[in-house]
Amino acid sequence: MTAENMSVPAAELMIVGHFDKAPGYATRRPAGSPSWLMLWTQAGEGQVEQAGAAFTVRAGDLAVLGAGAPQRYRVAPGAxxxxxxxxxxxxxxxxxxxxxxxxxxxxxxxxxxxxxxxRDRVDLA
Incomplete structure (x- = not known):
């Protein structure tokens, strides 16, 4: 599943979700998001790109992405x-x-x- 120009919540809202995704999942927002985004990895690996930075996240990593910049994240190749x-x-x-x-x-x-x-406390929350 790939999400091009995936919709995002209004900037004044806080919204939380949980995904367990297989290879092929990706989200791309060429205009970024009006809100900031935190990605907390519990297991597996993801690949994140924003503001010229590209990095892999693993269990116990927290990515924090600012608003208004193009962003892309996906299941990491080979994960x-x-x-x-x-x-x-x-x-x-x-x-x-x-x-x-x-x-x-x-x-x-x-x-x-x-x-x-x-990590244990976050995962239990």
Missing amino acids: ASWRFWWVHFQPRPSWAAWLAPHALATDCHLVEGVPGDV
Whole structure:
């Protein structure tokens, strides 16, 4: 399944979902999204592209993508699947300092290898 120009929720909404996708799944938003997007990987691997950055996410990784920039994400080539939570949201201004050390590009962040005890708590939430 591929989603070209996939619709996104209104910027003022926060919406959450969970996907367990097989190879072939991809989402591409040439105009980006009016909201920010978090992708929390539980299992498998995904490939994410935004703002000139391209990276692979694995279990325990959190990708945070800013609004208004073209984005693409998919099951990583060679991966059997990608199980992840997604959240469209508007960040609080104070979060910028938390995200800054994880910036790969403007408004594109990767928090790699979240510790196991924290991952367990997130997965149970």
